[in-house]
Amino acid sequence: MDFEPSEKVKALEAKLKAFMSEVVIPNEKVYQAQLEAGESRWQIPPIMEEMKEQAKAAGLWNLFLPNERYGAGLTNLEYAPLAEIMGGSPIAPEVFNCNAPDTGNMEVLAEYGNEEQQQMWLLPLLDGSIRSCFSMTEPEVASSDATNIQASIVRDGDEYIINGRKWWSSGAGDPRCKIAIVMGKTDPTAARHEQQSMILVPLDTPGVKIERVLNVFGYDHAPHGHAEISYNNVRVPAKNILWGEGKGFAIAQGRLGPGRIHHCMRSIGMAERALELMVDRVSNRVAFGKRLADQGVIREWIADSRIEIEQARLLTLKAADMMDKVGNKAARKEIAMIKVVAPNVALRVIDRAIQAFGGAGVSDDFPLAAAWANIRTLRLADGPDEVHRDSIARMELKAAAKKEQ
Template identity: 80%
Template sequence: MNFEYSDKVKKLQEKLIAFMEEVVYPNEKVYYQQVNEAESRWTVPPVMEEMKARAKEAGLWNLFLPESQFGAGLTNLEYAPLCEIMGRSSIAPEVFNCSAPDTGNMEALVRYGTKEQQEQWLTPLLNGEIRSCFSMTEPDVASSDATNIQASIVRDGDEYVINGRKWWSSGAGDPRCKIAIVMGKTDPTAPKHEQQSMILVPLDTPGVKIERMLPVFGYDHAPHGHAEITYDNVRVPASNILWGEGKGFAIAQGRLGPGRIHHCMRLIGVAERALQLMAERVKNRVAFGKPLADQGVVQEWIADSRIEIEQARLLTLKAAYMMDTVGNKTAKKEISMIKVVAPNVALKVLDRAIQAHGAAGVSGDFPLAAMWANSRTLRLADGPDEVHRRAIAKLELLGE
């Protein structure tokens, strides 16, 4: 395995770092100020659209898609260091049109969508004109086992009728969110992994109702948000089905592979920024007669953080390399391993950084508390730690 970055990637890294320093970091406070001062928090801050336009002009757009027809033509391994840089700011992925759940939804449309579906939904998503959400998780079942999903998708002539209640449909609060990919059961009598299907549901379809936005440790993540949605006799054309009936579980697995590793790449960036903030803080604060940086325990925090970040990055790169060379299915153990490792490493580094900042670390004056809240969700999203550990153990016991 050769993890040396190509000249193409190095140039993109340089451009991306410069853009982050010149455009994104200086506008973080502007973004949240505009969100808080708007008549409704569920409106798009003007500065976001300004930054997106500049990112397009700079050629830093849709970097996540390996297909050169739609994206930058980067492999997973090439994208990893770029995604990491974006992960250092919570607003950065959207600036470059590389944010979840749009990335996963675009990948699903690229792989499984018809030409008509791609023209109607993929093109505006690629252009950053609209946003989307992914409606899988349900409040009434343990959704870490996707076969538990109970929402129904029933064929009725030239239409499908959708009924069910979903939650944690991230992004549905955004006024630009126009389309949901909904997972439900088309045939409860089929084999276990062929009962589910996915279907495209425009959010303005009669019967779609956003019940509420769900906070995360008190953060509403406006204007993105995480919605609880009811689908009450929602009718859409039969042509809205993705790939075909019974393919929902297969699509979920194909969609979540890249999605999981993208989260991990961004989490490495989160940990890097936390370490940077911690180092700056301890060099400039004095306690008990000397800088915090001279305290032995603080030096251990910094050393342990660097060690853990490097380990997590190497495992991320290995998983990305395997996805590129042997495919997502063969790389499933590595994907599960990094999905466990990356959030936990980020949380450890963030916790130390918060401790080093004292009371300021839990305030809104620094990004650490919000980063911790978001990172903690990723021990659950796209499969909880326990499910991934179970998968790793089963593969080990089989000698794979």
């Protein structure tokens, strides 16, 4: 396996690193200050739109999308180091229009949407002029098993009627969020994985109600937000169905593969930033007569962090390479493995950095506490660790059984 970046990717890496250090990182505090100073936390800080225009002008836009018609045409392996760089700041992915859940939704529309759906929703998303959310998880069922989903999508002439309650619809708090991809059951009597469908629901449709925005460890993640949404007799045109009835589970599996590995790439980027902050902090702080960097235990933290980051990065690159060469389905074990490894590695590195910072580490003066809260959600998002571990074990057992035959 050769993971050496192409000249094209090296050039993008250099531009992206420079943009991050010159534009994004210095504006993190500006973004937060504007967010706090506005009439509502659910308004978009002006600095975000300014940075987005700069990113467009720099050619650092829609880098995630392998579809050359709409995106940069990069492979998963080519995109990996770029996503990692973006992961170093919580506001960076949106700056480059590479933020979840919009990336996954754009991939769905590009892959499964028809021409009319693409014109109406994909193009504005690609331009960054609107946002979207993904309504799959439900509060009343264990949604780690997507076949549990109870929301109904019922055909009525030239329309579908949607009823159900969803939560953790990330991005729905954003005032620019105009469209939801909703997953529900069109035929509860069909085969287990053919009962579900996905449908496009504009958020201004009668019957759609954002009930509340959920906090994550006390963070509201404004102006993005994670919403609980009720769909009460919501009627949309039948043409809003994606791909066709019974294709929801297949779409979900196609969507979650790239989405999972993108999360992992960004997690490694945040781990790198936490390590960088830790090294800088311990190199300049003195306790008990010597630098923190001269304490043996802290050197172990630094060494372990570097080792774990490199291991996670290599597994991420291997998974990305396999997705490119043999497809997402054949690479599902590697995707599952990195989905477990990357968030856990990032959490350990961030935790060590917090410990090295002392009281400052758990404050909002530094990005570590918020980063820990963000990354911790990834042990649940797109499937909990336990589901991925079970999947890995089943594949191992199946492979062993084949060898014995």
